[in-house]
Amino acid sequence: MNKPILFIVDDDPQVLAAVRRDLRARYREHYTVMSAPSGEDALAAVRELKGRGDALAMVISDQRMPGIHGNELLARVRDVYPLARRVLLTAYSDIVAAVKAINEAHVDHYLSKPWDPPEDTLYPVVDDLLDSWQVESLPETSGLRLLGHQWSPRSHAIKDFLAGNLIPYRWLDVERDAETRALLEAVGVASEDLPALLFDDGFVLRNPEPRLVAERLGRSLSAAFDVYDLVIVGAGPAGLAAAVYGASEGLRTILLDRHAPGGQAGTSSRIENYLGFPAGVSGSELTRRALLQAQRLGAEFLAPLEVTGISIDSGYKRLAFADGKELVTRAMLVATGMMYREHPARGVTEHTGAGVYYGAATTEAPAFTGRRVIIVGGGNSAGQAAMHLARYAKDVQIVIRRESLHATMSQYLVDQIASTPNVRLRPETELDAVEGDGHVEGVTLRSLHEGAVQPEPVDAVFIFIGTRPQSDWLPAAVLRDDKGFVLTGRDVSAVEKYRQAWKEPREPLPLETSVPGVFAAGDVRAGAMNRVASAVGEGSMVVRLAHEYLTLT
Numbered sequence: 001m002n003k004p005i006l007f008i009v010d011d012d013p014q015v016l017a018a019v020r021r022d023l024r025a026r027y028r029e030h031y032t033v034m035s036a037p038s039g040e041d042a043l044a045a046v047r048e049l050k051g052r053g054d055a056l057a058m059v060i061s062d063q064r065m066p067g068i069h070g071n072e073l074l075a076r077v078r079d080v081y082p083l084a085r086r087v088l089l090t091a092y093s094d095i096v097a098a099v100k101a102i103n104e105a106h107v108d109h110y111l112s113k114p115w116d117p118p119e120d121t122l123y124p125v126v127d128d129l130l131d132s133w134q135v136e137s138l139p140e141t142s143g144l145r146l147l148g149h150q151w152s153p154r155s156h157a158i159k160d161f162l163a164g165n166l167i168p169y170r171w172l173d174v175e176r177d178a179e180t181r182a183l184l185e186a187v188g189v190a191s192e193d194l195p196a197l198l199f200d201d202g203f204v205l206r207n208p209e210p211r212l213v214a215e216r217l218g219r220s221l222s223a224a225f226d227v228y229d230l231v232i233v234g235a236g237p238a239g240l241a242a243a244v245y246g247a248s249e250g251l252r253t254i255l256l257d258r259h260a261p262g263g264q265a266g267t268s269s270r271i272e273n274y275l276g277f278p279a280g281v282s283g284s285e286l287t288r289r290a291l292l293q294a295q296r297l298g299a300e301f302l303a304p305l306e307v308t309g310i311s312i313d314s315g316y317k318r319l320a321f322a323d324g325k326e327l328v329t330r331a332m333l334v335a336t337g338m339m340y341r342e343h344p345a346r347g348v349t350e351h352t353g354a355g356v357y358y359g360a361a362t363t364e365a366p367a368f369t370g371r372r373v374i375i376v377g378g379g380n381s382a383g384q385a386a387m388h389l390a391r392y393a394k395d396v397q398i399v400i401r402r403e404s405l406h407a408t409m410s411q412y413l414v415d416q417i418a419s420t421p422n423v424r425l426r427p428e429t430e431l432d433a434v435e436g437d438g439h440v441e442g443v444t445l446r447s448l449h450e451g452a453v454q455p456e457p458v459d460a461v462f463i464f465i466g467t468r469p470q471s472d473w474l475p476a477a478v479l480r481d482d483k484g485f486v487l488t489g490r491d492v493s494a495v496e497k498y499r500q501a502w503k504e505p506r507e508p509l510p511l512e513t514s515v516p517g518v519f520a521a522g523d524v525r526a527g528a529m530n531r532v533a534s535a536v537g538e539g540s541m542v543v544r545l546a547h548e549y550l551t552l553t
């Protein structure tokens, strides 16, 4: 197999030579560095690489060139190599071109010239982008392979687990591909044993539980210690931030998640408003970085591990897990966020995982290449999903009860949707029913104006409405509002039951619940802002507050 390629494009021979020299100096061992003096030459070379089956890891292109400009070239490279990382080189003063490239060509980064010394400005960017490229791209013939039926909820669950846990795999649909069926026969997997996971060393897992997959991949599912200073339940942005600060400030910290790191944010195809990422960042990339950071600083992470309850034992909190084990901690953070509520329309339950998906647009989008899909919901998460699905599906319809998206979706997404020809809005409409035999074959939509019901042939329904807090596992002593959101700080002391629940001579700290030393942060908390940044902020705050609590006890 040839080494993956780093491609540089610049019409200025001196700049081209300088970038080539800097990249070769650092990456030559693992990558081949290629270059072209124009966008036209670069496109021709990229197509040739594709024809030869070579892997293209990154294209760095100058913006101002005669003929095809950098942003246009990068947009066209994406059609040939969707996973290649794309970087625009701009003059320091050319911020407008950079912003345009981010918005229109969805470039991953822009670099201002000159970048000397490369150790400070060039290599950190290229290192990061190559790391993320490696995670997403997998050589065609090696690595983990998942074989199954597209319409099987079990297949969907394993896909979701692998993607959520940032484990690269290749999906092989046994119904679509004769070669896959031959592979199935060769490894001796019967149809009733699907989905099956094939490992590099020939080992096969038949219809496994996610836990078994994690064990086989060498993930630890047992805590290293019996007692911790801080246990964090839920590894979304709030939990990850608390893990980074907890570990870096010397607390014995463990982070647990029943599914995977990243939480809701981890399922986002592109978060555009998180501070410090001008080109946006995918939820999986943000998660990968945060988890790496937390672990590097010394936090333990275990998943999948579901916490089913807590009991309080004179200041110590005893956590019970679904697998029967227990863990003891002095302080804990509830960061279990929210999840989608089941949509009540007829046919939704039977087809969940078989064409009806809650969130999950990033995991399932490639399976709907050239097909029709609908999205139910008008928030930012629905908008991001529509933009992501539009790269694969031929027709994406967004079904909303309101007359427009303006009140519920950020303007940048409304604009992107308006300029994407294969995304259509179905305002003042609701999902009436999902139809199909074994998988989704169509839906009926109800017009809220006329009440008329209209059939639509679609292959999948992605639901982004009706969230509820994941707080059912908490004991009654942790007070919640009538919707189940956890009360903290002053909000706790304002409710009637507080006086019976709270026995301390002090008031609850900010973000502390009605049980001393049990904190809550992020979307599960009453009054949360439902943003990545606010969850991260609250998760970080909790560590200082936990310190304060620990010194009080």
Ligand SMILES: Cc1cc2nc3c(=O)[nH]c(=O)nc-3n(C[C@H](O)[C@H](O)[C@H](O)COP(=O)(O)OP(=O)(O)OC[C@H]3O[C@@H](n4cnc5c(N)ncnc54)[C@H](O)[C@@H]3O)c2cc1C
Residues within 6 Å of the ligand: 233, 234, 235, 236, 237, 238, 239, 256, 257, 258, 259, 260, 261, 262, 263, 264, 265, 266, 267, 268, 269, 270, 271, 272, 273, 274, 305, 306, 307, 308, 335, 336, 337, 338, 339, 359, 380, 381, 382, 384, 470, 473, 521, 522, 523, 524, 529, 530, 531, 532, 533, 535
């Ligand atoms: C598709 C999508 C796109 C979004 N885009 C943006 C955006 O662009 N910008 C923005 O600011 N916000 C965005 N949001 C909102 C943002 O993601 C959330 O506000 C944020 O993730 C909340 O973080 P959290 O840590 O509080 O909880 P969550 O992200 O909900 O994470 C909670 C975690 O707890 C785990 N868990 C739950 N119960 C248990 C249990 N009993 N035991 C163990 N683990 C448990 C879950 O598995 C989950 O991983 C988006 C949300 C979605 C769904």
